[in-house]
């Protein structure tokens with residue numbers, strides 16, 4: 125890719141400044157057919173009767189998770205809930221302390237990367253349905269999710285919450301999730317808009333990104349959820365983009381989100397993410413959460429002084445009321461009457477988990493576990509008994525229950541084999557504000573006990589991975605090494621018993637070099653929710669054939685990944701991140717969060733579009749396991765790639781069909797993937813890009829014709845000169861396969 129990036133940043137910032145000067149608030153010029161527009165006449169009548177104070181009371185937090193309605197008109201408060209992977213427990217109105225209710229235990233859904241590993245919009249829809257049902261039981265109007273930022277760095281603290289490194293996969297799942305939630309009477313809040321791709325320094329960092337990269341890599345999940353699923357809410361991220369805080373970013377909020385995409389709903393700040401009154405008010409933010417430092421009295425004063433026109437305030441009230449009128453409030457006396465977690469949701473959580481687990485390798489067909497041959501099984505590793513619903517900083521779920529891997533295996537194996545559990549390594553206790561590196565040597569006593577037990581076993585299941593304290597909001601990992609000396613531990617175990625199946629429990633990529641070479645089978649099992657342990661046991665025992673596919677690349681080592689290889693991340697060597705969130709819970713620390721002008725506040729995205737597999741493919745760099753990879757217990761044969769035409773026009777769809785046969789002996793799902801490569805293109809492109817995928821269930825011996833369709837307009841690029849989407853005509857190659865690196869059939873067509 126050309127290194128014209130910096131020039132572009134300055135050009136972009138200059139253009140933005142110019143644009144701001146000519147138009148202060150281009151607010152509500154919604155072009156598209158949002159359902160929210162149906163209420164505007166009614167809303168005008170309400171607004172005409174409101175006082176300025178009543179209007180401003182709606183534009184900031186009332187409690188930690190509510191903003192005010194208008195009592196005089198019987199308009200209920202807006203009630204928010206974290207999101208994104210379960211309805212967060214009830215907290216005191218003005219603190220983060222739990223209310224300790226008896227009815228607010230919720231279903232813990234598999235976290236974002238697990239959902240993404242299903243490669244299924246249908247699963248995302250069900251997931252959204254389940255989230256909405258539980259939100260309604262708790263009286264919530266808006267779920268603070270889905271979390272859909274692109275996984276730019278493998279170390280990102282919230283990688284487990286986010287979906288994928290690929291914008292198309294993220295977009296499809298965002299659409300499914302959003303429709304599932306909103307079809308069931310609750311609003312989504314897409315977060316964090318936009319380019320919140322790192323946790324370190326998230327409250328100060330200024331992301332410098334070229335317009336094309338922003339449009340093609342980072343914005344598509346938001347755009348799709350707004351344009352295709354009519355998302356009602358968006359959360360402005362903590363960081364800056366090209367010089368402007370997201371919560372006062374005219375380009376992101378007014379120009380792109382509202383004017384271009386037709387967003388008609390409400391934009392709320394991330395918690396504590398507002399930095400000004402006038403700039404935030406003029407540049408698109410509707411609600412400051414959770415306090416009223418900028419959008420309380422200061423906003424009233426700004427209106428009275430003429431700095432903020434009343435029409436801008438009215439537009440914000442309108443945005444909120446559209447959502448408020450579209451979402452039927454749950455009467456306070458009906459909320460929290462029965463337990464939040466309900467069996468139908470546990471079933472959804474199970475289904476997602478069972479389709480998300482990825483079989484990375486399976487030498488000597490060690491999986492599924494043959495219980496006739498393996499009578500003595502030892503399960504080694506703290507993650508066998510560790511729950512993942514809570515931990516670290518940020519939103520978690522007070523889960524009604526969570527089946528751990530050990531419980532799942534015991535549930536499913538019963539008395540068909542002897543199961544012994546050995547800790548191997550342990551997770552030290554987490555203490556707020558005290559940083560302790562998890563990258564330690566193994567504990568010698570625990571290691572010796574593990575080696576002893578492994579010697580006597582027929583099969584070792586090594587439960588590796590991270591936990592919710594290692595992967596956490598507010599800070600990125602500074603290594604992708606497995607914590608607590610797991611590499612040395614598995615090497616010692618393998619020396620006495622090579623029959624090892626390793627299960628990695630993690631939301632984000634880890635360095636697999638040591639475990640991969642010491643394990644016959646390797647499985648990625650995610651932070652997989654309430655039913656995670658049962659789903660894992662069903663996969664390991666072959667009750668279900670694995671069908672999850674990696675939503676991101678597993679690099680060989682951290683330094684290979686694009687932002688690291690380009691020297692764009694980390695911006696500082698310090699392993700400790702001073703997080704903006706700290707200011708919300710610890711006033712004394714707030715002082716340290718003032719803007720710092722040093723280089724560590726700048727994140728340069730000069731790898732441009734080469735994020736994830738786009739980088740590794742284009743550079744011809746080896747990876748540990750590629751994007752889209754995932755094995756099965758059966759084999760699939762791909763044949764007969766056909767297209768409906770040979771030459772396509774811009775307004776047409778490319779229809780591809782492939783015959784996929786299950787030639788093995790297990791019924792199974794497969795995810796068929798279609799990538800596009802441009803031949804002799806003049807515009808610069810990554811080597812190939814995902815454009816369609818389809819999950820299908822195929823019984824043993826059966827063949828299915830699978831259709832993979834996409835619109836030609838999805839091949840356009842963002843042209844920075846004409847500031848528009850353009851199509852480049854020419855020849856392209858359609859590449860169909862079972863992962864980004866296992867392409868099985870190709871065909872060239874013309875555009």
Ligand code: BGC
Pocket residue numbers: 206207268315394395518519705
């Ligand atoms: C997080 C958001 C979350 C909010 C409320 C913030 O720190 O970034 O994702 O929704 O807190 O809990």
